[in-house]
Amino acid sequence: MCLEMNERLKTILTNASQVFILTDENVAPFWLPEVAHWLHCDSAIDIVIKAGEQHKNLQTVQRIWKTLMKHHADRNALMINLGGGTITDLGGFAASTYKRGIKFINVPTTLLAMVDAAIGGKTGIDFGGAKNQIGTFAEAEEVLIKPVFLSTLPEREILSGMAEMLKYGFIADSKLLEINLENYQQHIARCGEIKREMVKNDPFEKGPRQVLNFGHTLGHAIESHCLTTDAPLLHGEAVALGMLAALWLSVQQCGLDEKVMHDYEQRLPMLLSEAQVDLSEADIEPIMTFLAHDKKNKGEKPRFVLLEAVGRPVWGVAVDYDAVKRALEYIITKEYGKR
Secondary structure, three states: OOOOHHHHHHHHHHHHHOOOEEEEEOOHHHHHHHHHOOOOOOOOOEEEOOHHHOOOHHHHHHOOOOHHOOOOOOOOOEEEEEEOHHHHHHHHHHHHHHHOOEEEEEEEOOHHHHHHOOOOOEEEEEEEEEEEEEEOOOOOOOOOOOHHHHHOOOOOHHHHHHHHHHHHHHHOOHHHHOOOOOOHHHHHHHHHHHHHHHHHHHOOOOOOOOOOOOHHHHHHHHHHHHHHOOOOOOOHHHHHHHHHHHHHHHHHHOOOOOOOOOHHHHHHHHHOOOOOOOOHHHHHHHHHHHHHHHHHHEEEEEEEEEEEOOOOOEEEEOOOHHHHHHHHHHHHHHHHOOO
């Protein structure tokens, strides 16, 4: 891999007292030596953890902190997070809390992380079985987007990332609703631009940045529930289902043209073609229990991002639990991804 470093990145690396590279067992064999060599930090200390959302927890963070302490990392140390959304979320959190914060760089290796997780300064871990319950707002010094990393991804991971790209199409740029497996790489930069602009205007998610959660309110609850079953879903797969629920609610509560929802339903079989969606009516109550832990809830009602039209999102919409249940029932009757 031959990639150029900008001057800012060179300065960050030169000024670091020590460099640590956090990655997982899936990514390490493919990219760890090459990235270390490319960044001229072959002497970096590697921290390789088990792969998967189920390891994005406090126990893994403690292991990272202990490794930093073992090597006497000071406040000028640098963490490089090499991996997908789990690694960038987890590594950013570990770095932002160690000695009240050391610098970190995100090197996302999945499509989902490139267009979403690695950008925007939100870090976090799962806790109590719920997604991203503990976290910080902390910006990476640099986010290095290199499509060459996508060459080792299975198609399922690509499709998961494409779901996040479609999110940007619904909330900001309708052209992104036309992405497919042939053209998605052409739109990675545009997704990053949209998120960076929203984060710049609302860094702590107090207002319009909340529209980035389109599809995530129920999507996170579905993902958390499925992690407790024999058929876990990737983040983007759960968000794909969450977006259908949000579109259904948007038709009911915001007057969204029903055609928008039906057009999206034509895309879902592709997005979920590599997934195993095994949901039934028995799963509704446990999903609703996870929904009750959503960070955006206020009072007794969950808050959703809904659409008045493509490119016209509204955030903080209070939705009755009965309406959410009906949206879940709508998803389940469609049996997307059912094997």
